[in-house]
Amino acid sequence: MMVVRLFYIAPYYLYRIWKYGKAYNGDIDEAYAYVKKVTMAANKAGRVKIEAHGLENIPKEDGFIFYPNHQGLFDVLVLLESCPRPFAFVIKKEARNIILLKQVGDALGSLAIDREDIKQSMKVILEMTERVKKGTNFLIFAEGTRSKNGNKLLDFKGGSFKAATKAKCPIVPCALIDSFKPFDEKSLKPLTVKVIYLPPMYYEEYKEMKTGEIAAEVKRRIEAAIAEYENA
Secondary structure, eight states, X not given: OHHHHTTTTHHHHHHHXXXXXXXXXXXXXXXXXXXXXXXXXXXXXTTEEEEEEOGGGSOSSSOOEEEEOOOSTHHHHHHHHHOSSOOEEEEEGGGTTSTTHHHHHHHTTOEEEOTTOHXXXXXXXXXXXXXXXXXXXXXXXXXXXXXXXXXXXXXXXXXXXXXXXXXXXXXXXXXEESTTHHHHSOOOSOEEEEEEEOOOBOHHHHTTSOHHHHHHHHHHHHHHHHHHHHTO
């Protein structure tokens, strides 16, 4: 539905986003606004409604990291439409060259990580840390790979939280609900995907915790938010 209904204008969207990537200089406000516009058009064309809760929990000052659960490629589209604040993201290298995701990533100054290469992974974490300290917001999927069990989570990896602990920045857990459905279900019926921005964990709260403990706590909070929704 997204491709068919936007076929006439998709090449122009892609070209504009590509141009932003070529002109990237660290300031992503304009690029983010355009990517957000395209994302909203794509989601509307695909008949997917994004329902966002907890926007008031997003820190007022830039320099924080979103930690959502991971259900698939549509996850980034959910946050791009719903989040009013620009952010870059970290994706695994295997997804780096997917068309559109690559152009959006370049436009927003996003990073690709090779989880099999410890040296490269640490380099990415250190670059992310420095950019967060300078006020760039980031998104990283702490599960490392998508869960294939609907709204059930995989374990969160402690290493994903090293950038937060080094930058001493707010950690913002995000609960994605039914984000797997738009690309996994073979149906053209309208869908609603929910995202819940949970209250952030500030450095004072987690400074005495090990990264594995932080990972477990963030996972617990997201699972509790999903359970609350499913039992409502």
